[in-house]
Amino acid sequence: MSLLTIGTVAFDDIETPYGKAEKAIGGACTYASYAASYFTDNIRLCSIVGADFPTEEIKALENRGVDMEGLQIKQDGLTFFWAGKYHQNMNQRDTLATDLNVLDDFDPVLPASFKDSKYVMLGNLTPEVQMQVIKQLDGSQKLVVLDTMNFWMDIAMDSLLEVIAKVDVITINDEEARQLSGEYSLVTAAEKIHKMGPKYVIIKKGEHGALLFSEGKIFAAPALPLAQVFDPTGAGDTFAGGFIGYLTHTDDISFENMKKAIMYGSCLASFCVEEFSIEKLRNLTNDDITERMNLFKEMTHFDL
């Protein structure tokens, strides 16, 4: 099957208690595409960068099976830039800079060959841009996944709700689920969000893992407890990319298979945080992934 990923491709300045990285490759779409590339080589990327974005990074994505025809390269613009500094506990960070640059007037244009993508990952962007992408799809999609954040709930709730009504899966964190639904209990929050449109609600809880809700069923995936989280940037996007990449590969959206997809997402995210930027995601092997999935299984399975 084919997977379309939409979102940011960026430069990040990152400071953690363990070091610094400047102009590191980042962006939701980059992380998601790398993660998905471990399951499928039929990925189509739609994003925008400036002339400053390295050609070898575009080639690197192509080498992982990502069709870059949908990447707009704006010759007179600069790539989206984000700078952040993580606190000692790694769960909190301060945003030091957000330069939208070319993202400011991003008008996503899907190449004709992208419109029939069966799986779609709508990375975190303005709801208006996400809707523009949805409108260009040919309607043959099997699963559309939406990622969003509290910022859009604060300033563009109406447009966001229109997008939410059109997707099959939403991924948000626990605080965002509470904000979106007005409910404290995540069970009740998920029920309310189902009624807004998405049949599947995935609530990300960072170091506490993720919850999948659908039709009264719940799956609880832990995150891997790690001795050292080196850089949490992109972990949520990597999780989403691993999740939809596995679904694209298996083309099975049953609840049972979604469980596995969530675990593959957690697995890829656990690698992501072990190094700065996308470094760890460049060269994983199938053995690395299999070994870690076995670890997740040992860590969660019990006999009755």
Place this chain on the structure above:
Amino acid sequence: MSLLTIGTVAFDDIETPYGKAEKAIGGACTYASYAASYFTDNIRLCSIVGADFPTEEIKALENRGVDMEGLQIKQDGLTFFWAGKYHQNMNQRDTLATDLNVLDDFDPVLPASFKDSKYVMLGNLTPEVQMQVIKQLDGSQKLVVLDTMNFWMDIAMDSLLEVIAKVDVITINDEEARQLSGEYSLVTAAEKIHKMGPKYVIIKKGEHGALLFSEGKIFAAPALPLAQVFDPTGAGDTFAGGFIGYLTHTDDISFENMKKAIMYGSCLASFCVEEFSIEKLRNLTNDDITERMNLFKEMTHFDL
């Protein structure tokens, strides 16, 4: 096998967003004993109450297989009393009153027939009282579990460390694990705590479940996501009681069996919070427990 539970038996005034209970039956030892009673009827309780504690509540515990010979009833004293009010989110609470009463000079005396208990649950009490209990045991114990809290780390760390050195399992929450070890990562925290004595470290994370660490292995148990948490009081003690009750019944302290024990603990805790005080723990059926354990299995298991 035999199980000894030591800890408080108390009256609680509880206020939650869903209602109020006055002079409700509480105390760590009460919750743990009720939870354990679903797995074994060979439970020995050691605690202290005043003459105001209802005889029918003592009988109710006896009817669940709890030997009450170790319960001191101080005729001229009042039972330990705690009052607390939960915030809307149920994760935070204010303590409104703590009247130690008879607990103030509790001198635990184990009946001769209790000293050979193979499993021991040392509920949260001053480290000095916990040590007095350990010294009375005959040395034939198979597993001693310690519960403690940040309060003792603040005011009695040296005595607490002496107790920790003598137990096999410690149960604490994530913030307490960080305080005790001085490490933020729970993996590193558990490694440091192992070196203090306990072979098994159980880190309780409330609504996020619990982690078991032993010899480099990790098990992650989720809590059951609930639409409504009615009263969280005693959930941690119920978890510990279900855990050690199941181990007492099976007499198998392998890591694999501990996983199951942790899940039974989570299962009992999920019932505990559904009603005020110990009400829900009075009359569960085996079918209730089996049904909920199947739910936990569905919620955590995936195929590879």
